[in-house]
Amino acid sequence: MKSYLLPQFAVYRDDDKCIRCKVCVRQCSFGVHAYDDEDDEIRSNESACVGCQRCATLCPTGALVIRQHPHEFRPNANWSEEMLLDVKRKAETGAVTITGMGNDKPHRVYWDHLLLNASQVTNPSIDPLREPMELRTFLGRKPDGLVFKDGRLITDMPPQVMIETPIIFSAMSYGAISYQAQLAFMQAAQELGTLCNTGEGGWPMDFRRFGRNVIVQCASGRFGVDPDYLNQAAIVEIKIGQGAKPGIGGHLPGEKVTAAVAATRMIPEGTDALSPAPQHDIYSIEDLSMLIYALKEATNYEKPISVKIAAVHNAAAIASGMVRAGADIIAVDGFRGGTGAAPRVIRDNVGIPTELALAAIDERLRREGIRNRASILVAGGFRNSADIIKAIALGADAVYIGTAALVAMGCTLCQQCNTGKCAWGITAQDPYIAKRLNPDIATRRLVNLVRAWTLEIKEMLGGMGINSIESLRGNRLHLRGIGLQEWELEVLGVKGAGQ
Ligand code: SF4
Numbered sequence: 001m002k003s004y005l006l007p008q009f010a011v012y013r014d015d016d017k018c019i020r021c022k023v024c025v026r027q028c029s030f031g032v033h034a035y036d037d038e039d040d041e042i043r044s045n046e047s048a049c050v051g052c053q054r055c056a057t058l059c060p061t062g063a064l065v066i067r068q069h070p071h072e073f074r075p076n077a078n079w080s081e082e083m084l085l086d087v088k089r090k091a092e093t094g095a096v097t098i099t100g101m102g103n104d105k106p107h108r109v110y111w112d113h114l115l116l117n118a119s120q121v122t123n124p125s126i127d128p129l130r131e132p133m134e135l136r137t138f139l140g141r142k143p144d145g146l147v148f149k150d151g152r153l154i155t156d157m158p159p160q161v162m163i164e165t166p167i168i169f170s171a172m173s174y175g176a177i178s179y180q181a182q183l184a185f186m187q188a189a190q191e192l193g194t195l196c197n198t199g200e201g202g203w204p205m206d207f208r209r210f211g212r213n214v215i216v217q218c219a220s221g222r223f224g225v226d227p228d229y230l231n232q233a234a235i236v237e238i239k240i241g242q243g244a245k246p247g248i249g250g251h252l253p254g255e256k257v258t259a260a261v262a263a264t265r266m267i268p269e270g271t272d273a274l275s276p277a278p279q280h281d282i283y284s285i286e287d288l289s290m291l292i293y294a295l296k297e298a299t300n301y302e303k304p305i306s307v308k309i310a311a312v313h314n315a316a317a318i319a320s321g322m323v324r325a326g327a328d329i330i331a332v333d334g335f336r337g338g339t340g341a342a343p344r345v346i347r348d349n350v351g352i353p354t355e356l357a358l359a360a361i362d363e364r365l366r367r368e369g370i371r372n373r374a375s376i377l378v379a380g381g382f383r384n385s386a387d388i389i390k391a392i393a394l395g396a397d398a399v400y401i402g403t404a405a406l407v408a409m410g411c412t413l414c415q416q417c418n419t420g421k422c423a424w425g426i427t428a429q430d431p432y433i434a435k436r437l438n439p440d441i442a443t444r445r446l447v448n449l450v451r452a453w454t455l456e457i458k459e460m461l462g463g464m465g466i467n468s469i470e471s472l473r474g475n476r477l478h479l480r481g482i483g484l485q486e487w488e489l490e491v492l493g494v495k496g497a498g499q
């Protein structure tokens with residue numbers, strides 16, 4: 001069947017600059033460029049281009065420019081080009097449209113409508129270059145009160161995990177990302193004194209040496225879960241939902257299930273790895289409590305147990321139930337969270353912004369007097385250090401970063417993660433493509449990003465006259481809304497600018 005889909009990107013090659021080195025031919029994992037030796041010419045099949053910019057980035061003479069294709073449909077307020085193409089694509093395949101990365105719709109980004117405070121006159125600001133600034137964060141349940149006897153603390157402290165910066169690397173499974181990418185996350189987390197999350201794809205044996213810096217997931221597919229997996233990690237996270245695809249399970253295509261991925265997931269090589277939509281042993285808060293305590297039992301009550309949900313309409317009530325069920329950490333993932341593969345219709349239409357879910361959860365737990373019983377981790381589209389510090393002021397203990405971390409490694413948000421052909425080697429399983437990602441260079445880039453954001457967070461804290469991140473947590477007096485409606489200010493629990 002002839003495809004009616006027009007190319008999305010146009011390839012412009014400056015023939016005067018092109019030296020026929022064929023770097024683009026070798027680097028494009030989507031097969032766009034081909035060398036014609038009869039004519040000594042490089043030709044491009046634009047319809048295969050996904051706009052990943054790998055060729056333009058690596059072209060030694062800067063001969064290539066990849067642009068959005070200039071073709072134009074007749075303007076129609078109801079039918080955008082994206083909608084037309086999606087109908088045509090389905091008419092050709094009869095299949096659900098699968099995509100990677102997070103929701104790219106122009107919904108309101110609340111971080112951009114929140115402004116931070118700064119000290120003036122009465123509460124002097126602090127210079128973080130001259131005075132200590134405490135960003136250490138302890139994750140896990142805190143006791144309801146502290147009891148001292150003869151000057152000594154006798155309260156039994158629930159297990160805590162200390163991180164040096166409130167920035168953690170999000171859950172990304174081996175299989176969805178390459179071995180090299182997961183190694184980079186583990187090395188970076190160790191160097192930074194923070195955590196990374198294995199996602200639901202198991203945990204390669206040779207990465208278990210990073211255990212103090214690793215959160216392992218127990219998800220609906222239970223891939224790779226055994227006592228060693230649970231006990232070697234710092235935190236165990238029960239994954240109920242994911243911001244990019246709330247309410248549905250996961251699907252790692254058989255092509256990405258190599259021998260190593262299969263061994264790690266404990267499934268046969270080459271078979272699709274299907275994570276069921278629900279956890280089949282959880283149909284109520286009581287069921288969740290049983291799994292939380294089963295995991296606590298299996299880890300000798302030495303590890304905080306986290307429960308991760310997607311940000312949905314009644315997230316606050318669900319979070320309250322999760323805390324009462326025994327969760328030591330609540331992780332909430334908003335609808336801008338990334339994914340290796342999700343139906344586009346789910347990614348773009350289900351869930352709510354993480355900012356609103358976070359504010360509602362923190363407020364509800366405080367109102368019910370149980371905020372101390374769980375830390376809150378929040379995920380879903382953090383783009384800079386200002387987003388992070390605003391999240392802390394809205395009530396987060398720490399944030400998960402995923403997309404930003406991938407961008408630091410080279411990702412250009414081309415949304416092709418599900419194809420296994422990531423030209424940057426990040427989400428590829430083909431060894432030829434995956435080895436493009438040098439784990440040590442990727443580690444350096446991740447460490448640099450988090451260090452830079454951490455320094456910026458210290459600057460912003462100092463400007464507010466605060467020398468400890470603890471003092472900002474949930475302190476919404478340091479936030480003001482701008483350009484927001486009354487109901488939005490109410491959900492966020494902040495005043496309008498000037499008030
Ligand atoms: S490398 Fe990426 S941007 Fe370049 S032609 Fe191939 S798909 Fe397009």
Ligand code: SF4
Pocket residue numbers: 052100101406410411412413414415416417418421422423424425426427
């Ligand atoms: S990880 Fe790779 S395939 Fe996925 S969006 Fe980024 S560059 Fe594209």
